[in-house]
Amino acid sequence: MPNETLNSGKQILDADGNGIVDSFEEEFSQAPDTGAGVESLGWGQEYAGSAEEAPAEFESQYQDESASTGTIIPFKKPVNPTTENPTTLESGDIVLAEVATSEPAFKEFDFARLQWQANVIKRIAGQVRNLSKFSEMASEAIGEEGIAGKIIGQIKAARSNAA
Amino acid sequence: MAEKSLEELFWETVSGWSYGIKNYPGEIYPELVYQVVKELGEDIRLAIKCELIIDLMKIVQEFTAAAKFLTPEKELAFNVLAQLPKPSDLKTENQLFALAQAIDSVERKIPGAIERLERKWGHITQRAA
Secondary structure, eight states, rough: OEETTTTTEEEEEEHHHHEEEEEHHHHHHHSOSSSSHHHHHTOOOOGGGGGGSSSHHHHHBBBOOTTTTBBOOOOOOOHHHHHHHHOOOOTTTOOOOBOOOOOOOOOSSHHHHHHHHHHHHHHHEEEHHHHHHHHHHHHHHEEEEEEEHHHHHHHHHHHHHHH | OOOOHHHHHHHHHHHHHHHHHHSSSOOOOOOHHHHHHHHHHHHHHHHTTOOOOOHHHHHHHHHHTTTTTTOOOHHHHHHTHHHHHGGOOSSSSHHHHHHHHHHHHTTTTSTTTTHHHHHHHHHHHHHHH
């Protein structure tokens, strides 16, 4: 059981007696006040200066460290892909398609709402196909004349044959 | 299982996005689809840099159908065009060729695409100067 001395605000110890946070003040004084929080959610640089406009519920409920665009959607239960859409899904795909419909209360921050909705789509899309796979391979291929050159060579050859 | 080519992976990505749009549990409206196009933009730029020749209108048609035709095709096409890299960001002849082919795929269906991009790139060049 961690030894929490929250009242003092100076020391929180883990089970082994190691300090976790020396002081809340220190932790927060180190946080840059540049809207980086917004960027970490993947909302785009143009919104970096509007961190204080982000609804608190958005940050606390929808932040996802693993997703590149930064939001997590509260899925309720897994859906069997073989019955969900047998023509699109592949065997072995893990699909959690039932998305919570209770959206956060975005009243004035329409961009956040838009991004949140886009991320719902990304979640659904990403569970069917690995959206990051192309980016990974393409990044590797850039500069590697072998792969890119081969593809373009094939296309050119096909076109000249057709002509 | 044979490794998939970049081209196959690219179109799988597009299909994934289409599936996401199609199965979105709320109301689909144009701005939301444009936001998805923006998300896809990175992959489009990577594809061009990898010298892949992509039919942008195929993306437009897939997304339009997935959005139940609630998004005007022409506007969606121009949104997709906006994701293309600037010619000055490309280094090889093959990349430029891939870019030209991608633009041409839209121009053939929606005349004015090239003109619009030239204007955009002109603005960027002027601002940079």
